[in-house]
Amino acid sequence: MIKYKEALDIVIKNTKQLGFEKVFLKDALGRILAEDIVADRDNPPADNSGMDGFAVRYEDIKGATEENPAVLEIVGEAKAGGNPPVIKKGQASYIFTGGLIPEGADTVIQKELTKVEDNKVFIFQELPKGANIRPQGGDFKKGDILIKKRKKIRSAEIGVISSVNKPTVYVYQKPRVAILTTGDEILDLAEPITSDAQIRTSNTYALYAQILETGAEPIIIGFAKDDPEDLKRKLSYAKSCDILLTTGGVSVGEYDLVKDFVCTELGVNILFWKVAQKPGKPVAFGIWGQEKEKLFFGIPGNPVACMFVYETLVKPAIKKMMGYENYYNPVITAKLKGGYKRKKADRQEFIRVAIEYKNNEFIAKPFGKQGSNILTGMVNANGFGVVNIGVNEIKEGEEIKVILFDTSFLDTKDIEI
Numbered sequence: 001m002i003k004y005k006e007a008l009d010i011v012i013k014n015t016k017q018l019g020f021e022k023v024f025l026k027d028a029l030g031r032i033l034a035e036d037i038v039a040d041r042d043n044p045p046a047d048n049s050g051m052d053g054f055a056v057r058y059e060d061i062k063g064a065t066e067e068n069p070a071v072l073e074i075v076g077e078a079k080a081g082g083n084p085p086v087i088k089k090g091q092a093s094y095i096f097t098g099g100l101i102p103e104g105a106d107t108v109i110q111k112e113l114t115k116v117e118d119n120k121v122f123i124f125q126e127l128p129k130g131a132n133i134r135p136q137g138g139d140f141k142k143g144d145i146l147i148k149k150r151k152k153i154r155s156a157e158i159g160v161i162s163s164v165n166k167p168t169v170y171v172y173q174k175p176r177v178a179i180l181t182t183g184d185e186i187l188d189l190a191e192p193i194t195s196d197a198q199i200r201t202s203n204t205y206a207l208y209a210q211i212l213e214t215g216a217e218p219i220i221i222g223f224a225k226d227d228p229e230d231l232k233r234k235l236s237y238a239k240s241c242d243i244l245l246t247t248g249g250v251s252v253g254e255y256d257l258v259k260d261f262v263c264t265e266l267g268v269n270i271l272f273w274k275v276a277q278k279p280g281k282p283v284a285f286g287i288w289g290q291e292k293e294k295l296f297f298g299i300p301g302n303p304v305a306c307m308f309v310y311e312t313l314v315k316p317a318i319k320k321m322m323g324y325e326n327y328y329n330p331v332i333t334a335k336l337k338g339g340y341k342r343k344k345a346d347r348q349e350f351i352r353v354a355i356e357y358k359n360n361e362f363i364a365k366p367f368g369k370q371g372s373n374i375l376t377g378m379v380n381a382n383g384f385g386v387v388n389i390g391v392n393e394i395k396e397g398e399e400i401k402v403i404l405f406d407t408s409f410l411d412t413k414d415i416e417i
């Protein structure tokens with residue numbers, strides 16, 4: 001059996017980036033840029049003021065003090081968006097933050113250091129030449145690359161792209177990810193339960209949400225019974241998608257038909273089946289489509305195994321497909337709280353932990369029940385702690401690597417800032 005890291009390498013090596021499309025900037029949040037963003041002009045476009053006050057000539061305020069202020073004639077105003085006056089010797093202009101520096105002026109004195117009487121301004125302090133002036137091109141120059149392609153578009157990127165006047169932007173396409181739920185016992189939401197043998201699906205909707213969170217497009221293509229005809233028919237619905245995810249039916253049971261049928265019905269070329277990991281051992285992975293550009297993941301039915309396989313194998317692949325520069329999950333080192341013991345150590349185990357930050361270190365708190373079927377253990381978890389092959393025990397306080405799959409609820413209230 002291959003190890004998790006080898007499996008991930010195979011997945012990544014066989015994942016191709018999709019093409020790009022044009023979207024409205026306001027719809028681009030969370031997408032990945034497929035073009036460099038280039039400055040259309042200098043920013044600021046011209047020298048302007050960083051303060052409300054007076055634009056002056058440095059020569060005129062040189063040596064000004066409380067006792068011996070410079071006294072200048074006010075000849076106009078330079079407001080943001082307005083046309084500034086021209087300043088000559090002995091003159092000053094009102095200026096407001098963002099206002100263009102008047103011709104002749106080279107320094108701005110903030111209002112607090114001045115007093116106005118009649119049409120004259122008294123300046124009580126000398127400031128260095130150029131004070132409070134934001135120079136043309138101080139942020140960036142026309143033609144500068146402001147954001148490189150393959151960056152995720154967040155609010156800051158939306159702001160910068162907007163500032164260079166691009167109402168539309170090229171982004172990589174979103175993968176269309178088909179979900180086929182399999183198993184005679186599985187019921188969709190709202191289907192009536194008539195026997196204890198029936199199980200309400202969790203995988204279908206957990207996967208749907210995980211795909212949405214990644215920024216791709218989930219499509220539920222159906223629920224298939226453990227029946228060859230039903231399975232074949234529903235597999236055919238996956239043809240227009242970029243990735244097919246099936247859940248259930250990939251182990252060694254008589255009714256575990258998925259692997260065989262994806263090969264015969266869709267032409268999937270299976271690249272691995274079974275990974276020395278817990279949860280998610282029987283996961284299968286393959287490529288298909290005309291140019292082997294599509295991916296297949298046969299995900300085990302156990303609900304934790306299903307979510308885990310998505311986070312650790314499917315998510316990096318989707319991120320690569322949708323253009324991400326860095327598609328790997330973040331990994332941190334944390335101190336394990338309470339310790340962890342296991343009898344068999346033949347698989348690399350990924351235990352559900354909640355990460356918190358205390359006394360300048362990350363603490364990983366494992367969830368009590370670690371079975372692949374205990375989905376509630378995922379509810380408070382944001383990381384998978386890695387217990388390596390051959391390791392039967394990690395003691396309280398020992399270090400453990402943790403794959404973070406959600407950074408939205410790191411408990412950081414004890415960090416002093």
Ligand SMILES: Nc1nc2c(c(=O)[nH]1)N[C@H]1C(S)=C(S)[C@@H](COP(=O)(O)OP(=O)(O)OC[C@H]3O[C@@H](n4cnc5c(N)ncnc54)[C@H](O)[C@@H]3O)O[C@H]1N2
Nearest residue numbers: 183199201202203204248249250251281299300301302305
């Ligand atoms: N003889 C062996 N049996 C099993 C092995 C093995 O190596 N030898 N591996 C075990 C491991 S590990 C896993 S993981 C499971 C995976 O099996 P399958 O992918 O074939 O999944 P199923 O048998 O269809 O289902 C497993 C379990 O999960 C429940 N399930 C399935 N789909 C859903 C769903 N959509 N929502 C919620 N729960 C679901 C299902 O009812 C089963 O209880 O195989 C072991 N067996």
Ligand code: MOO
Nearest residue numbers: 279280281305372
């Ligand atoms: O690999 Mo399975 O997920 O241990 O139950």
